Amino acid sequence: MPTPVLDALDRRILAALQRDARLSNVDLAAEVGLSPSPCLRRVRLLEEAGVITAYRAILDRDAVGLGLTVFVGIKVDRHDDAHATAFREAAAALPEVISCHLVSGESDFLLQIVLKDLAAYERMLLDTLLKLPHVKDIRSNFVLNTVKSAAPLPLDQLAR
């Protein structure tokens, strides 16, 4: 068994910060059963190691006027590096695209796009998405209802 990168305490710290990133170090330490000093040391290490990549406020999309979410499947011309890279960079640069993955299956890329309404999506589709490099086919899947979103990662499932 190689030295585990994350021990049980690290996982508890991460779980707590996923639930509430604004926990003070004192409260966090109490929650994970540690005193403040070593707790803060661990958090700093997790940040420096790139395990914690950011602390974000999660917003209600409807409340901020971004009521439309669309999952967009996109096929590109070919799969070679030059094509894929050009597409990737162009897609990632769009602020409306909040996630973009290369996936197996029907589509090559799966994008999650957030917009004000259908009219905004129509403009985006015509003016931007269809003009991305090497796009061959686009399939739009509109979100009708969000059952669960931006949930914390299931660190409990890692217990060995």
Next chain:
Amino acid sequence: MPTPVLDALDRRILAALQRDARLSNVDLAAEVGLSPSPCLRRVRLLEEAGVITAYRAILDRDAVGLGLTVFVGIKVDRHDDAHATAFREAAAALPEVISCHLVSGESDFLLQIVLKDLAAYERMLLDTLLKLPHVKDIRSNFVLNTVKSAAPLPLDQLAR
């Protein structure tokens, strides 16, 4: 023009907190061009109004040992409320399911599932997903490469 729910200052506050949820109120105020008191008042109001729903630490999935992300399209038997609701609740209760949406198009539901590896997904598919209520068809799309993930919402796009 109805009273806008969010004015320009609110949007600047939200943008800053999406980028860094751990900003102190003093720093946040300086960044948005406000003094601390009104800035904190606005943040509290945004929290109470449900605009800010959570503050989360964002983790590197590979670094925590959750190297496999799968987008799973699921069709259910029928679309009536009883069926859809039963499915929804069962799916949302699974910790590995970090997002679940009712969508238009090919599938009825689109789930984002995070796991350790393919073996874990095989178990999940056989033991859990296929046994969810009213499931008719499952299509698994494996993430080969993550280009962009958990990006902040594009509040700039709301400027009228």
Next chain:
DNA sequence: CGTGAAATAAAAGAGCC
């Protein structure tokens, strides 16, 4: 890793523009 003390910073509130 824990403890405790010292230094620092943050939040909260009152009164005013």
Next chain:
DNA sequence: GGCTCTTTTATTTCACG
């Protein structure tokens, strides 16, 4: 609404066991 100033409270930090 927002600003400033003051008070109160909490948090970070560090040296040592």
